[in-house]
Each structure stands twice: as structure tokens, then as C-alpha cells.
Amino acid sequence: MIVNKAYKFRIYPTKKQMELIHKTIGCVRFTFNFFLGKQKEKDAYWYIVEEMVQNSQLPTNNWKGKWLNKYETIKAIPELKQHYSFLKEVDSIALQKSVENLADSFERYYKKQNKYPRFKSKKNSVQSYTTKHTNGNIAVEGKYIKLPKLGFVRFAKSREVHGRILHATVRRNSSGKYFVSILAETEVQPLKKAESxxxxxxxxxxxxxxxxxxxxxxxxxxxxxxxxxxxxxxxxxxxxxxxxxxxxxxxxxxxxxxxxxxxxxxxxxxxxxxxxxxxxxxxxxxxxxxxxxxxxxxxxxxxxxxxxxxxxxxxxxxxxxxxxxxxxxxxxxxxxxxxxxxxxxxxxxxxxxxxxxxxxxxxxxxxxxxxxxxxxxxxxxxxxxxxxxxxxxxx
Structure with missing residues (x-):
């Protein structure tokens, strides 16, 4: 059976790598909050339009909905970088992933599966960002793990990573420790019947x-x-x-x-x-x-x-x-x-x-x-x- 399995390891980044991790977390949070703010403005605008439609002040075909378009938003990230140059210093895939997470949150919200998305805060006890595996940018080599922009980071290798790596999440806990969670697509064999x-x-x-x-x-x-x-x-x-x-x-x-x-x-x-x-x-x-x-x-x-x-x-x-x-x-x-x-x-x-x-x-x-x-x-x-x-x- 093919399943998605997570492998969690503690990492020991250098001082320079720590700084880059903090920058990436901050930029991911900024991108998420920026587009969430834009979506809130859009929701407010369409709420007014919907009221006008209901009051017969506008024709019905002018109503276009309130959905956050994930792909259009991702395409807007390069333009965002032109206005905020500090976004160029970090992993671009992590920024894209934050937009995808925001879109998924809205999708669940409109399906009434969760509450309206909230702004991310730097005061949260756990700070993290997620990046995707593309062209071998995430790999395990001996006592080091290769991560985008960070390069090779020393980690506590407690077990082997099996299967195709999908993405990695770098996290900093409030205790000051750093961890990486690797999601891999791997095959799991059923256990023998215990007849119990x-x-x-x-x-x-x-x-x-x-x-x-x-x-x-x-x-x-x-x-x-x-x-x-x-x-x-x-x-x-x-x-x-x-x-x-x-x-x-x-x-x-x-x-x-x-x-x-x-x-x-x-x-x-x-x-x-x-x-x-x-x-x-x-x-x-x-x-x-x-x-x-x-x-x-x-x-x-x-x-x-x-x-x-x-x-x-x-x-x-x-x-x-x-x-x-x-x-x-x-x-x-x-x-x-x-x-x-x-x-x-x-x-x-x-x-x-x-x-x-x-x-x-x-x-x-x-x-x-x-x-x-x-x-x-x-x-x-x-x-x-x-x-x-x-x-x-x-x-």
C-alpha cells in the first residue's frame, strides 16, 4: 500500500542558517498575511455587491463570487517581490506554499469545515515554513540534510528515509530547538494476521x-x-x-x-x-x-x-x-x-x-x-x- 509517511528529525543549523530560517519564516508569514488582507478587502467588496444584487440595484450576472484564486495569486508573487525586495532572499517555493495553504484554508472555510482564516502572528509558539521537493533540492546525505537555500544542515539521523520525498517543513519551537519533517511517499506492507x-x-x-x-x-x-x-x-x-x-x-x-x-x-x-x-x-x-x-x-x-x-x-x-x-x-x-x-x-x-x-x-x-x-x-x-x-x- 502506498502511503504518505512523515519523518521528523532534529536539525542543528549554523548561526547563518538560523538567520535564514528566521527570515524565511518571516517572509512566509508576511506573504500569507498580505494576500489574506487582500482577500478580506475583496470579501468586503463582494459583500456590498451581493447586497446590491439582492436589492435589485445590480443585475445578477455581475456577481462573480468570493473565491481566492490560488494560481492567480501565485503568479502575483514575482510582482510582490518587486515591491518588497527582502522576499528575494528566501526560498521562493516556500512563499508559493504559503499561498497554497491560504487557498486551502479558504476552500475549507467555504465548505464550512473550519473558521475564517486568521493572520499569522510571530508570537505563536511554533514558527514554521514548508517547501516542496523539486530537482533534488531536498535530500538526505549521511549526517546532513539538504534543504533549499540553507544547503546542507546537520541533523540527528534516527532512521532512514524511505520512498519519494514530497516536501519538507522546517520548524522552530518555543524551546529554541529546530526540527525538519520530511513527507515521503512510501510503500507499507500489511502485517501478518494475528487471529485476535x-x-x-x-x-x-x-x-x-x-x-x-x-x-x-x-x-x-x-x-x-x-x-x-x-x-x-x-x-x-x-x-x-x-x-x-x-x-x-x-x-x-x-x-x-x-x-x-x-x-x-x-x-x-x-x-x-x-x-x-x-x-x-x-x-x-x-x-x-x-x-x-x-x-x-x-x-x-x-x-x-x-x-x-x-x-x-x-x-x-x-x-x-x-x-x-x-x-x-x-x-x-x-x-x-x-x-x-x-x-x-x-x-x-x-x-x-x-x-x-x-x-x-x-x-x-x-x-x-x-x-x-x-x-x-x-x-x-x-x-x-x-x-x-x-x-x-x-x-
């Missing part, structure tokens, strides 16, 4: 409860780092206040920026720990089971509960399910989602008896019909598996 199915009940106390009786511990990565994070964030607030009292811009306050990077590194460590755990666990599930049954949880709705929001964010259910889905697609496995309204924790997994509604405080119970004693969560995962297999047969 499993049901997964996602939780907060335990991250996942499996129908085979196993419970995966919730590592609580954020909670473990919370004390240290609070301490460092208080320091950051004090340094911000100190800079404000001395009328120093925060971008020029060296102590503030140093502390800001320290806090960002702590957040990054938490994110990396969580991502590593989710990748390893999802891969293990996909390798060892052909059918994975899981609840279709309304994570967004659950996050509105302020008492649970922090814990739900920390366990990252959505990220885990996303990883399961794309790995299942790659390796020829099946994901079955059952309705969030299915009473998995209320039904006896042995005889199917449902006796009233059990509150969350009840963690184990005995079935009054078959007298089987159940752990609430393991029982739920068994019911999820049974319902998933039943749904698959009926489909």
Missing part, C-alpha cells in the same frame, strides 16, 4: 482497560511535572512584571526570554513523553490484533466539564484513537467504533442482563442473574468487544 480481536475501554484512572483483563496505567505526565511547571511559570511571571516596570519590551528582555524557553522545554518534555507512550501502545495493539473495538467518545463535549477537562487533556484519547486509525489503515487491520450511547458498563458481559443504572462510584458489582462478579471497566471492555464484533457482522 480486542475491546478497549478508555479511562482516566487507568488509561486503557483491555477486554483480555489488562489495564494500562495512566502515566499522568502533566501531573508529575505540574509542581515544577508552576514554579518555573511563577518565575516567568515575575520576570515579565520586572520588564514591564522597567518599560522593556518582552522581546528584548533577555532574562524573560531565557525563562520562557525553560518553561517551553518542560512542556515539550511532557509532550514527548506522552507521544512516545501513545505511539508504542498503539503499535502494540495494531501488531497483536486484527480487529480493535473502541467507543466513539465525544472528547470535545467532555472537555466542557471543568472538573475533568485537565485529566482528559492529559490522557489524550483523541490522539491515541487517531494513531490507531492510521496504523490500522496502513497495516490492513480493522477499527470498529461503537456508539457512545451503548451502555457498556451497565450490561453483564456473561449473560447480557441489565439491571438499572450504576453510578460511577460503583467500581465492581455482582450480576443478580448469573452471579458473576465484575470489575466495572473490564466488563465494559468485554461488552465493547462483543458489540463491535456484532456491528461488524451486520455491516
Amino acid at each position: 480481536s480486542i475491546g478497549i475501554d478508555l479511562g482516566i484512572t487507568d488509561f486503557a482497560i483491555l477486554s483480555d483483563g489488562r489495564k494500562m496505567d495512566n502515566n499522568k505526565f502533566t501531573s508529575k511535572m505540574e509542581k515544577k511547571l508552576k514554579r518555573e511559570q511563577r518565575k516567568l511571571s515575575r520576570r515579565a512584571l520586572h520588564a514591564k516596570n522597567k518599560a522593556i519590551n518582552l522581546f528584548d528582555a533577555k532574562n524573560y526570554q531565557k525563562q520562557k524557553r525553560k518553561v517551553a522545554r518542560l512542556h515539550e518534555r511532557v509532550m514527548n513523553q506522552r507521544d512516545d507512550f501513545l505511539n508504542k501502545f498503539s503499535t502494540e495493539i495494531i501488531k497483536n490484533h486484527d480487529i480493535v473495538c473502541i467507543e466513539d467518545l465525544n472528547t470535545k463535549g467532555m472537555l466542557r466539564n471543568h472538573k475533568l477537562a485537565k485529566s482528559i487533556s492529559d490522557v489524550s484519547w483523541s490522539a491515541f484513537v487517531s494513531k490507531l486509525e492510521y496504523k490500522a489503515k496502513w497495516y490492513g487491520k480493522t477499527i470498529v467504533k461503537i456508539s457512545r450511547w451503548f451502555p457498556s458498563s451497565q450490561i453483564c458481559s456473561d449473560c447480557g442482563h441489565q439491571d438499572g443504572k450504576k453510578s460511577l462510584e460503583i467500581r465492581d458489582w455482582t450480576c443478580p442473574v448469573c452471579h458473576e462478579h465484575h470489575d466495572r471497566d473490564i466488563n465494559a471492555s468485554k461488552n465493547i468487544l462483543a458489540e463491535g464484533l456484532r456491528t461488524l457482522v451486520l455491516a
Whole structure:
């Protein structure tokens, strides 16, 4: 199966290369914001025209729509360079890609898939730009990666890049670290059949409860780092206040920026720990089971509960399910989602008896019909598996 696979590496640019990366990010942001501003003016103009059409002040055939023309906008970039010479110093393909991203954002907006595009800010925690692969301008050679305009950049080569390179994204995190993500078109072979199915009940106390009786511990990565994070964030607030009292811009306050990077590194460590755990666990599930049954949880709705929001964010259910889905697609496995309204924790997994509604405080119970004693969560995962297999047969 041919898939698009991303390879992420940390890069170690020289001082000169860092300057060029910052310039490119700034120019890409400028180009995006420039054409977004022009489109906003156009939207405002056509809104007035549309009102006039509706009021019969203009004939209907004068209405031309409000669509951003991607190709016409890309053709306008050389003219833009004549007015803003600093755009000539950076990768031209990166500028074109920023326009394509803007056009895609508008396309999704008009299809009501996302909100109206917003201006990019240099205050965002992650700054990046994307460039396409053309005529061998992106290549991996030993311990170096070749990138347009930057030339050869040293990087931490943790694995080989397989397949045809499509594009690369250079990113600078708020921690001050630089990364490159290479998207390549590669072939993935399906895994051997494991002749096994499993049901997964996602939780907060335990991250996942499996129908085979196993419970995966919730590592609580954020909670473990919370004390240290609070301490460092208080320091950051004090340094911000100190800079404000001395009328120093925060971008020029060296102590503030140093502390800001320290806090960002702590957040990054938490994110990396969580991502590593989710990748390893999802891969293990996909390798060892052909059918994975899981609840279709309304994570967004659950996050509105302020008492649970922090814990739900920390366990990252959505990220885990996303990883399961794309790995299942790659390796020829099946994901079955059952309705969030299915009473998995209320039904006896042995005889199917449902006796009233059990509150969350009840963690184990005995079935009054078959007298089987159940752990609430393991029982739920068994019911999820049974319902998933039943749904698959009926489909």
C-alpha cells in the first residue's frame, strides 16, 4: 500500500542558517498575511455587491463570487517581490506554499469545515515554513540534510528515509530547538494476521482497560511535572512584571526570554513523553490484533466539564484513537467504533442482563442473574468487544 509517511528529525543549523530560517519564516508569514488582507478587502467588496444584487440595484450576472484564486495569486508573487525586495532572499517555493495553504484554508472555510482564516502572528509558539521537493533540492546525505537555500544542515539521523520525498517543513519551537519533517511517499506492507480481536475501554484512572483483563496505567505526565511547571511559570511571571516596570519590551528582555524557553522545554518534555507512550501502545495493539473495538467518545463535549477537562487533556484519547486509525489503515487491520450511547458498563458481559443504572462510584458489582462478579471497566471492555464484533457482522 502506498502511503504518505512523515519523518521528523532534529536539525542543528549554523548561526547563518538560523538567520535564514528566521527570515524565511518571516517572509512566509508576511506573504500569507498580505494576500489574506487582500482577500478580506475583496470579501468586503463582494459583500456590498451581493447586497446590491439582492436589492435589485445590480443585475445578477455581475456577481462573480468570493473565491481566492490560488494560481492567480501565485503568479502575483514575482510582482510582490518587486515591491518588497527582502522576499528575494528566501526560498521562493516556500512563499508559493504559503499561498497554497491560504487557498486551502479558504476552500475549507467555504465548505464550512473550519473558521475564517486568521493572520499569522510571530508570537505563536511554533514558527514554521514548508517547501516542496523539486530537482533534488531536498535530500538526505549521511549526517546532513539538504534543504533549499540553507544547503546542507546537520541533523540527528534516527532512521532512514524511505520512498519519494514530497516536501519538507522546517520548524522552530518555543524551546529554541529546530526540527525538519520530511513527507515521503512510501510503500507499507500489511502485517501478518494475528487471529485476535480486542475491546478497549478508555479511562482516566487507568488509561486503557483491555477486554483480555489488562489495564494500562495512566502515566499522568502533566501531573508529575505540574509542581515544577508552576514554579518555573511563577518565575516567568515575575520576570515579565520586572520588564514591564522597567518599560522593556518582552522581546528584548533577555532574562524573560531565557525563562520562557525553560518553561517551553518542560512542556515539550511532557509532550514527548506522552507521544512516545501513545505511539508504542498503539503499535502494540495494531501488531497483536486484527480487529480493535473502541467507543466513539465525544472528547470535545467532555472537555466542557471543568472538573475533568485537565485529566482528559492529559490522557489524550483523541490522539491515541487517531494513531490507531492510521496504523490500522496502513497495516490492513480493522477499527470498529461503537456508539457512545451503548451502555457498556451497565450490561453483564456473561449473560447480557441489565439491571438499572450504576453510578460511577460503583467500581465492581455482582450480576443478580448469573452471579458473576465484575470489575466495572473490564466488563465494559468485554461488552465493547462483543458489540463491535456484532456491528461488524451486520455491516
